[in-house]
Amino acid sequence: MIDIVLTAMWLMLPAYIPNSTAAVFGGGKPIDGGRKLGDGRRILGDGKTYRGLLAGTICGMLLGLLQTYYLTINDFLFGVELPSFGELPGALVVLFTLAFGSLFGDMFMSFFKRRIGFKRGAPLPVIDQLDFVLGAWLLTYLASPVWFSENFTYQVILAVLIITPLLHFVTNVIGYLIGVKKEPW
Template sequence: MITAIWLMLPAYLPNSMAAVFGGGRPIDGGKIMKDGRRILGDGKTFRGLFAGTLCGMLLGMLQMYYLTQSSGIFGVELPSFGEGSGALLVIFTLAFGSLIGDLSMSFFKRRMGFKRGAPLPVVDQLDFVMGAWLLTFIASPHWFISNFTYSIILAVLIITPLLHVSTNIVGYFIGVKNEPW
């Protein structure tokens, strides 16, 4: 479980940081598709995309620094994100991919008629995971396969919805989210 969370930290942080630091110009520029709905909506902004990605990358780099000081935590040996520019690529794809996964699902939710913030259980909790995994697998398949074993994948799929719901409730109560889901 610790390894699963460790590997996913650069992907877990960006969505909440996009909500905290977001706002401003929407990515879709306010454009409406032929179905009469916004492409993404006001909640998906360039500032949120950049800030979320940057925060995820900073956390990943802190994790890499931590590994220069210690190799584990609570008796668990922690994996590296790679070496040099390879590690930066993995950290970037985890962070940016998580936001792309969330953006993609927002697009599909709009096409299905869901309003901004409307819940879509399970999908809302795992869309960013799928985006992070897909982009990271494309960019660094060997690293991905070496680190995301079946047991790690299963742990992430179980832990993530619980963490997602918990952090969204906190975000709602501190005023950075409009809905507690």
């Protein structure tokens, strides 16, 4: 059981970190440029910026590269053999799609939330906790289907779906307490 949980977290780290780092290093020009659709609502909102997208993607990829480096020294953590992200340059594709995909999933859900009338920061339980996971998985599967299928077994997928909402809650509360997020969800 611990091996599945550790594997799930290891594989998802490059997807977990981008949203937090996008919030820390973001700001600046919104991706939607302030534009609205025919419904009068913003496309994405001020919370989705070019700087955040770039910083989050880079941080996710850097973390994945650090993980890859760790695997050159030791294949195990707490007695569990860790999976790799593949050989270069394929590993860069996997790391990019995990990191960028997580931000894409979050942006897609922001777009959807605007269409149904949710204001920026308004909670949408379960969806808010898993939108970035689904974005990361979708892009990674499309770019590297063999790698994805070999590493994201049904046990790992189930573990991610259980662990992620718990981690999401804890990290959002911490972000709120340190002043990085405006709301604790």
